[in-house]
Amino acid sequence: MVKVQKVSKVFMGSRVLDNVDLTVERGDRIAMMGPNGAGKTTLVRAILGFYHIDSGVISVNGYDPVKQRVDVLKNISFIPQLPPPVKLSLEELLLYVERSSGVSRAKIFEESNRMDLDLKKHISKPFFKLSGGMKQKLLIAIALSKKSDLLIFDEPTANLDPKGREKFYELLGEIDVSCSTLFITHRLDEIEGLVNRKIYMDLGKVVEDEKV
Numbered sequence: 001m002v003k004v005q006k007v008s009k010v011f012m013g014s015r016v017l018d019n020v021d022l023t024v025e026r027g028d029r030i031a032m033m034g035p036n037g038a039g040k041t042t043l044v045r046a047i048l049g050f051y052h053i054d055s056g057v058i059s060v061n062g063y064d065p066v067k068q069r070v071d072v073l074k075n076i077s078f079i080p081q082l083p084p085p086v087k088l089s090l091e092e093l094l095l096y097v098e099r100s101s102g103v104s105r106a107k108i109f110e111e112s113n114r115m116d117l118d119l120k121k122h123i124s125k126p127f128f129k130l131s132g133g134m135k136q137k138l139l140i141a142i143a144l145s146k147k148s149d150l151l152i153f154d155e156p157t158a159n160l161d162p163k164g165r166e167k168f169y170e171l172l173g174e175i176d177v178s179c180s181t182l183f184i185t186h187r188l189d190e191i192e193g194l195v196n197r198k199i200y201m202d203l204g205k206v207v208e209d210e211k212v
C-alpha cells in the first residue's frame with residue numbers, strides 16, 4: 001500500500017529523514033513511536049505529499065504523493081497533530097467535506113454524536129473557535145466517516161479528555177479489518193490492543209520495526 005524507499009529530507013541543513021525504508025501493507029495497524037524531533041510527522045507528511053523529498057521514492061497505492069496528490073489522498077484519512085486554522089463555519093466545512101470527499105453529512109453527525117460532540121449546537125461557529133478537544137473530535141468524526149484504505153493519526157488524542165479518548169478507542173476497534181492504520185503516539189499503553197506492528201524512529205531513521 002505504502003512504499004518508502006531510501007527517503008531523505010533535509011530542513012535548513014539538517015537531515016530530518018535519513019535514508020528511510022518502510023512498507024505499509026493492507027491490514028497493518030502500526031504504532032509509530034520515537035522521541036520528539038525523531039522525524040515521525042515529517043515522514044507521514046512526506047507520504048501525504050505535503051513535502052518534496054530530497055532523495056528516494058515514495059509511492060502510495062502506486063501513486064506519487066506529490067505528482068498525483070488527489071489520487072493519493074482519495075483513499076487516506078489523516079488527522080494532524082495540530083488542527084489547521086480553518087476559518088469556515090462548521091456548516092461550511094461540512095459542505096466542503098461533503099463535496100470534496102463525498103462523505104455523507106449524516107454520517108459525520110453520527111460519528112460526532114458518538115464522540116459526544118454536539119455539532120448542531122456549534123454549527124454556525126467558525127472551526128478555529130472550537131476548543132482544541134472539539135476540533136480534534138470533529139476531525140476524528142470526519143476521518144472515520146470517510147471510506148479510506150489507510151487512516152493516519154498524528155497524536156490524535158493529545159487534546160481529548162479521558163472520556164473522549166475512551167470513545168475514540170472504542171470507535172477504532174470497529175474499523176474494518178481491511179483498513180490499515182498508522183498512529184503516531186507517545187502513549188503506547190492506550191493503543192497496545194489496537195496495533196499489530198510497532199515502529200520506532202530516532203534521528204530520522206527507522207530503528208526498530210516489530211510485528212506483535
Ligand SMILES: Nc1ncnc2c1ncn2[C@@H]1O[C@H](COP(=O)(O)OP(=O)(O)OP(=O)(O)O)[C@@H](O)[C@H]1O
Nearest residue numbers: 011012016034035036037038039040041042043081
Ligand atoms: N517545516 C519545517 N521546517 C523546518 N524544520 C522542520 C519542519 N518540520 C519539521 N522540522 C524539523 O524536523 C525535525 C523533525 O520534526 P518532526 O515534527 O518530524 O518530529 P516528530 O518525530 O514528529 O516529533 P514530535 O514527537 O515532537 O511530534 C525537527 O527538528 C523539526 O524542527
